[in-house]
Amino acid sequence: MSVEKFNQISPSEFFYSNRDLAGFSNPTRSLYTAVREFVENALDACDQKGVLPDVRLKIQAVDPEKHDPKHYILTVSDNGPGMDSKYVPHAFGTVLYGSKFGLKQARGMFGLGATMAILYGQITTNKPVTVKSCTDGQTQDKFEILLDIQRNKPVILRHSTKPASKRGLSVSICLEGDYSKAGGKIRDYVYETSLITPYASITFDDPKGQKFHHPRFVRDMPKPPTIIRPHPHGIDVERIRRMIVESQFEIPSIDDAMIEKVRRELGLAKKNLGFDAMMERVEKKWKTLTRQVRVVISIVSFLGMDLERLSKIKIEDIDVPNKKLFYWDFGDSQSKSVDIDSESPYYKQLTNTVQGEPLTTFLTKRFQRVGPATAVKFAEFAQIKPEKRMGTLSNQELVHLSDSLQKFDEFLAPDSSCLAPLGESPLEKGIKKFFSPDFAAVVQRPASAYSGFPFIIEMGIAYGGEIKTGGPHIYRYANRIPLLYDEGSDVVLKVVNEIDWARYKIKGEPPFLIVSHICSTRIPYKTAGKENVADRQEIERELRLALQFLSRKLAAYMSKRGQAEMAKKRANLYAKYIPLIAEFCTELAGKKKKPDYSQMLEQNTLELATKEAEIETK
Template identity: 75%
Template sequence: MSSSKESFNQISPSEFFYRNRDLAGFSNPTRSLYTAVREFVENALDACDQAGILPDVYLSIKAVDDEQADPKPYILTVKDNGPGIDSKHIPLAFGTVLYGSKFGLKQARGMFGLGATMAILYGQITTNKPVVVKSSPDGQSQDEYELLLDIQKNKPIIVKHNTKEVSKRGLSVSICLEGDYSKAGAKIRDYVYQTSLITPYATITFEDPKGEKFHQTKIVKTMPLPPTIIKPHPHGIDVETIRRMMADSHFQIPTVDNKMIEKVRKELGLKKNNLNYSEIMEKASKRWPGLSRHVRVVIAVMSFLKMDFEKLSKIRIDDMDIANKILAYWDFGESKSVSIDLDPESEYYKQLTNTVQGETLISFLTKRFQRIGQATAVKFTAFANLKPEKRIGTMTNQELVKLSDSLQKFEDFLSPDPSCLAPLGEEPLKKGMEQFFKPDFLEVVQRGASAYSGFPFIAEMGIAYGGEIKSVGQTVYRFANRIPLLYDEGSDVVLKVVNEIDWTRYKVKNDAPLVIVSHICSTRIPYKTVGKENVADRPEIERELRLALQFLARKLATFMSKRGHAEMEKKRANLYSKYIPLVAQFCTELAGKKKEPDYKKMLKMEAMVEE
């Protein structure tokens, strides 16, 4: 090997990301500035959401040197009122790549908190300035760090650290990075505006490099219910995930050492007393329902060994051969290996087989997945052509693949549990839109939970018409997991659904001032591209969006016809007050009269009809 000219070096994650920063959205100063803003703002909002705190997020972008032309260094600061980060975690959280806490199956804006570290890394390589992190989890003392990343070693370098007293809880992150605000500004402003729209429970402030300030005070004071972490849905699972789930549920025969014996004694309430074998067994069967699994296994082993605690402490279990029904152990006292037959008729035999071979397939399905009951599990095993009582510990690789495939294909599973989703809710969406657009007509709808490929999703939609909306034609705001999707809208499923609707059927002109807000939340949004700006047109999602839009359009149509009626009445009144006096004037001269006829009462009558 030493003669080989090629050398294989392991690179650190920091190094990897440094070399592939384009992937994470840091390809040029314009895009990088925008991506950095997004990462920090989304982290701030996620942190507050998870802690159940109404977010108050402050974002500022300041040029280091106003006079310099773009691209140039900017200081980007994002401050929140969230739970902060424990001082001891800060260096690792902000000074290493791939250190995060956002794991688990539930909806969040970002996935692993990687983006923020990428932004810090990008800032460091373009300006060679440290990231400044100030955190106060308790609102009393604040830790301030200045950190640099050691890219090769993927380790934080603490440049400065101090602690001081403060009065506000929260986290502030400030980086210096090369950016191009003149090009990224519009996009960032759009992002902030739309984020405020979809986060009406947050106060968001943005000060841009030109000194312009955007400020949106929270419109609603209730937070959407936080999502919960849940078991996976069978449709959203692959072989590797199943293997891991099995390993999690796999249960080894516990080592029967002194510590374990103490535990058994304690659970049996025999801390002090020393009972013989049969007394122990009797006690155990009485207390069986309250015993922990470890203890039950030990008791089961003891039942075959027919030993008390003292004898038990002098042996070591070597093997449990369930297939041949043999239990082998090493007797320290006798210094020999002993094997005894296991009686399959014994009530403890089952306990041991369960432990060694893992649970049955039925049990695995019903306990490890969401929304699979006994009946469904049985039906599924028939479908998959697997034995319901098959122990998962004994499954071959082939059987695993078969299981995984069948889980994808079986159609009788209930749709995924949406409790891991956190839609905004109709009321907050409505209030937000009301505040933002001040329309004449506003309606919102939240569809019931649905799923595509095992991932639950919920579509929320709002429609606003007229009022202060001055646009010609419709404006569509798209959101996914409370993140605005700003660009690349051409092939987006929402746009597809909106464009396919025939507005004339709903008494809406094509140039009517219309705003449509669409929010899809899911544990996994099916983005079409790496840019995460458009959602793929999965039929299930398309259907939900279409139903939502049709519902809203019908409401709008009702409004339009009512309004059309009112407008007609108004037009009518206007026409009468214009023409009747003219008619009176003309016919007076024509009739050769001096005084005009008393037509005023007619106009009054008209007014009454109108009311």
């Protein structure tokens, strides 16, 4: 019988074998995905520091004479804050390493995309990534890095510095791509990114020598999002367990540095008092002692040792249920224990250290928008004592706590300060600049939440002008990322297809478009490739409400437009036939002078102008 061999693989090795998951399935898709990941990183860096982005994208063929697919050099540069040189190797040479794992809105969210592009370039061309970074406007660090796939670690081939005059970051990789097929999507991506990021200047130099420049047309940037604490509805058992561990205060190491800290806070200087004299000093100084020192003193009180003796032991465990304190005695080279007296004034200090915070304190300190009154109400709802220490919860109690947090409906809605929507005015300006429509309307829905993650829906609708027929044309965005692939399985298309457009006076395939933007701390993408959004019920509802609101505005415009067209036809008829009727009536009456019908025509012209003015104001 053969023995199976079990192995553990690194994240980089997993994605090396399954790169399709991240959007690197073929040369066409891979070139587009690499462009997108690097441009998004550049825009995110500028957004976080409030810098108006100047992003330059350049794609060069290594051998222009070869046919696609072939090797290209992709370079993306920005004017952002740059990256500290100590982080560069890991940021560009480690899969699942980054700064985007906190609860705030960002284009990137997996710590995966840019490194996957580098990994793809390495496995198709065996060339390193070149990173140039300047954080102070004076010195630029240049790295050439390969990724050790098996160990998921960076290999620095070269590192040099030189004087620089501007801050920013530049990333350059060599990869196999097919620009003849990907070029259209890349140009669309740059174009659509400019629409949703009107405060950015983006320049694209393509392999054919063409330059596509999209200057910024607004200078107001959205307020940078803030990192927030989690919402009770958005966590599970594992997250609660980790939060409890984080909330528990570690037993401090009683080394020379700690003993010196205790001496300093007790005002003992270098002299060593006996145990009793030291504890008398503690009683006088207790209120001024730091938490760490209080824990050490509590341990000392049960051990009955002075500080000199304390330096010769190591605390192993504090067993609260059995009221035992275990320690290793280096002098005797053996483990020993002492009883913990529950009547001691130091008992509570020590047990609280091990058992963690009370439930109500845990809720108010670790979650957003949970006050003391709400915490007490929740404790009653969950049938858990408010003073219950989190470190004493059993596995079954943890599961019950998690379920109760999900079901309790008196928590306030999630805090939306972690979101940075574009805003109605910039979105409307973008739509009007790019499409010059006859009609445009936008709406930003109030913040909502799914599974405890806040999100905001922004949507625009436009009709006529330079918009092509065959609508609705749908432009999908998530955290200001254009979503160009997999439209058929996206929640936005589902909502659009469910609308009865005839009800809103839209028939056939007229020239109109819909721009949809979802911003959230956690976009529920269906894949790591970030191309389509799952149909979460709450998101679907907000999309539908936004679209219905805008559709009613469009219907009102179409109604006014129809009335204006009727008024125009009527005016044309009056202008054509009233003079003829006047002439006929004059002849019939045997008169020489025609009646004055100019006032009638003026009234008709005024009515037409009024109708057209009403449309212009919409």
